[in-house]
Amino acid sequence: MTHGKSIKLFLVDGSINGILTAEIINWTGHVLSAPRTKLLDLIQREECARTGIYFLVGQDPEDSLPSVYIGESDDVANRLKQHNRTEEAGGKDFWEKVCLVTGKDQNITKTHIKYLESRLIDIAKRSGQCLLKNGTAHLYNRLPESDTADMEYFLEQIQVVLPALGYTFLKEMKYPSEQPKVNSIVPASVDTSNIEADFYLSARDIQAKAKIIDGEFYVLKGSQVRRDVSQPTHNYMKNLRPQLFENNIIDPNTYTFNQDYLFSSPSAAGAVILGRACNGRKEWKDSTNHLTYETWQQNQVERVIQE
Structure with a gap:
């Protein structure tokens, strides 16, 4: 039997176009979404100093599908600063929005995040619902069996929350x-x-x-x-x-x-x-x-x- 889920949304700026947080009850993950114009405010939040997964998303009017880059970092704020540079300086120009997923506690490690990044890139490729900006991603499977099970559950919650925020490129395709x-x-x-x-x-x-x-x-x-x-x-x-x-x-x-x-x-x-x-x-x-x-x-x- 399928049960419903409650997603708690909070408009940090009181505006739907500003920084937004999302959580699912009894899930240890925390989601932040913001337009690039709010990057300065975003990177000053404590969540951005944690280990996490992030998604850079842009929509070219000439393309039907969004362009997406999936990354991970121990210090997401610093990584986003680098991506905010010009292309000539090693940054990325295409993105207009950023979504960040971290843990509420210290139990999400670098190893966990690298596993999630690998799985998310694979899902995005198979779904065909975005233009993926990542290069070749290597399969990362260095987790113990119990940790793998925990991260698969964590991944399932990401796939529930992100579409609710308008990020539909991670939908697990049915065949x-x-x-x-x-x-x-x-x-x-x-x-x-x-x-x-x-x-x-x-x-x-x-x-x-x-x-x-x-x-x-x-x-x-x-x-x-x-x-x-x-x-x-x-x-x-x-x-x-x-x-x-x-x-x-x-x-x-x-x-x-x-x-x-x-x-x-x-x-x-x-x-x-x-x-x-x-x-x-x-x-x-x-x-x-x-x-x-x-x-x-x-x-x-x-x-x-x-x-």
Whole structure:
């Protein structure tokens, strides 16, 4: 049974655009988030003098995905000062926000943090939800078994808190095409908000499949992508589609998805697949009743109201 979680947020400056802290009850971690414009105030906080993991995040208007650098340090404040320098002086120009994760006590060591950094870089690469600015990361597995278990739990909490703060690049991807299908009849009285649903997109020369899991839209492995792009200036054609080819999520030879991929919306998925602007709510269809996504979604709400 899945239980809810409470995340405690505190606006340090009284503004949503300032420094923000986040905690989960009974978790030893502590999260700080701030815009780069608040860096001076941030590095003066005591948390920045601890051992921790940090994320530098930037969003280029020309890119669909955020640029992210993941790092670790025994003295995060000093490391952030270095990153704030110009590129010519060894700093990084791309970032606009910073997120820092530390422990509330002294039990998080350099070894723990290096393990977390390695795992987080791996997760960010596999998710495909950001442009990772890190170089090659080495697998770091020098922890005792018990410490590894503790850090995996710590990592799970990071993946809960960061998306709640708007940092979605660490979402652990689901791979629905690799999961066995279970045939079951769902009673009408059951809450249908989290029930999976299958969709397809069919055009003259391509066939694509998708699945909704926990309210998120995944295009499935093996889905075809149109080779010709009829609207090359469209935002998804200039940015997201090339990035998916570059990351080998779409095979550049066969023009098919090499893996299941999470899209922000049915329209984003449809545009990448069709090579043009797409109203995904009208072009994706329910595999069971062949209703449009729009009609299917409307029916879900009406059915609950009737019950």
